[in-house]
Amino acid sequence: MQDEDIKFTSRPNSSQRIIALGIVFAFLYFASSVVVTLFLAVLLAYFLDPFVEFLERVHVPRALGALLVLLAVTSLIGGLSYLVVERADQFLADWPRYSAVLRHAATAFDRKLATVEKQVESIAPEEERGRPTVQVAESRPVRDLLFRSVGSLYSILLVATFLPFLVFFMLAAKQSIWRATMELFPAGNRTMVKKALDQVGVMLRSYLAGNALVALILMLASWAFFLMIHLDYPFLTGCVSGLLNLVPYLGAVLTWLPPFVIGMAQWKTIGPYVGIAAMLSVFHLIGFNVLMPAIVGRRVHLNALAVTIALLFWGWLWGAMGLILAIPITAVIKVICDHVDGWEPAGHWLGG
Numbered sequence: 001m002q003d004e005d006i007k008f009t010s011r012p013n014s015s016q017r018i019i020a021l022g023i024v025f026a027f028l029y030f031a032s033s034v035v036v037t038l039f040l041a042v043l044l045a046y047f048l049d050p051f052v053e054f055l056e057r058v059h060v061p062r063a064l065g066a067l068l069v070l071l072a073v074t075s076l077i078g079g080l081s082y083l084v085v086e087r088a089d090q091f092l093a094d095w096p097r098y099s100a101v102l103r104h105a106a107t108a109f110d111r112k113l114a115t116v117e118k119q120v121e122s123i124a125p126e127e128e129r130g131r132p133t134v135q136v137a138e139s140r141p142v143r144d145l146l147f148r149s150v151g152s153l154y155s156i157l158l159v160a161t162f163l164p165f166l167v168f169f170m171l172a173a174k175q176s177i178w179r180a181t182m183e184l185f186p187a188g189n190r191t192m193v194k195k196a197l198d199q200v201g202v203m204l205r206s207y208l209a210g211n212a213l214v215a216l217i218l219m220l221a222s223w224a225f226f227l228m229i230h231l232d233y234p235f236l237t238g239c240v241s242g243l244l245n246l247v248p249y250l251g252a253v254l255t256w257l258p259p260f261v262i263g264m265a266q267w268k269t270i271g272p273y274v275g276i277a278a279m280l281s282v283f284h285l286i287g288f289n290v291l292m293p294a295i296v297g298r299r300v301h302l303n304a305l306a307v308t309i310a311l312l313f314w315g316w317l318w319g320a321m322g323l324i325l326a327i328p329i330t331a332v333i334k335v336i337c338d339h340v341d342g343w344e345p346a347g348h349w350l351g352g
Helices: 002-010 014-028 030-057 062-093 097-123 126-130 142-171 175-184 186-229 234-244 257-264 272-298 304-318 320-339 344-351
Strands: none
Touching: 002 304, 014 030, 014 304, 030 142, 030 175, 030 186, 030 304, 062 234, 097 234, 097 304, 126 344, 142 175, 142 344, 186 234, 186 272, 186 320, 234 257, 257 272, 304 344, 320 344
16 A cells, blocks of 8 residues: 555656646757757758668768768758859949948838827827926947847857767767667567657658758749849849748748848839739748648648647747747657657647
């Protein structure tokens, strides 16, 4: 009887679960740079592992194959970055022309806003007008921007410094990491764990490959469209708009911004902007309602509500990186729920 009492009282209650969940969320928030770097490394390692395995099948040592794959990926990213930076330099050289147009638009907007404020003040009650105005402490945007930039720069440097090494070690030592992971679980559950990890690997690779293919299609379509309408810097604008098109929901509007900024120096009527907004919205709808379900949806199996909640939560927690990692993290949680006894209803809810 005493043993039974001990077993009963040792079970975690609801309060303990809530406290543990709060600790996990606090860790994810305060250690966001480290956790995001680890998640990105795992995502890239799963994506690059088939290439390393191919080299291993042709008798290339795994460590050397991982190094060759990383060098190839780095060279590819460097080449694409060179093409973008070369066109970005031309844009920066011509920036004074665009900045003058933007300043003119901002000035006109401030004038209209001041006119609206005066009209509101004119209809305000007399006692409201007589009240002393509240002095707001002067903000220091340069200092605030500097501190925010330092924090963002630290996160970028942390990812750029450690990410290649983490991916290399994960790829080179995959077999030993795999065995050590299997030994964490009881022998009777290792088959189920292996099946779940295999499913996670297939899902993550499909997600990355599908998003890369959809991004390439959207960038080429945007580039061709901007060439047709004779927009300045069509390649640079097409690349930026195509990538922004991948942002769920918000991408439908964010993708308008680059061509709108470039077009302000070319067009003075509203017609071209309406045409750009309509065409880019069509691209976004095709990308998310046709291409993404056909290429990625078969592997991810998440419903629209789960995706929306995941984007809201992880975007609030980690900002832009949270929006990038929200869907793969939620898809991994679904796979885990599908293979753990008692968690199947949560997995069905995420996928239903």
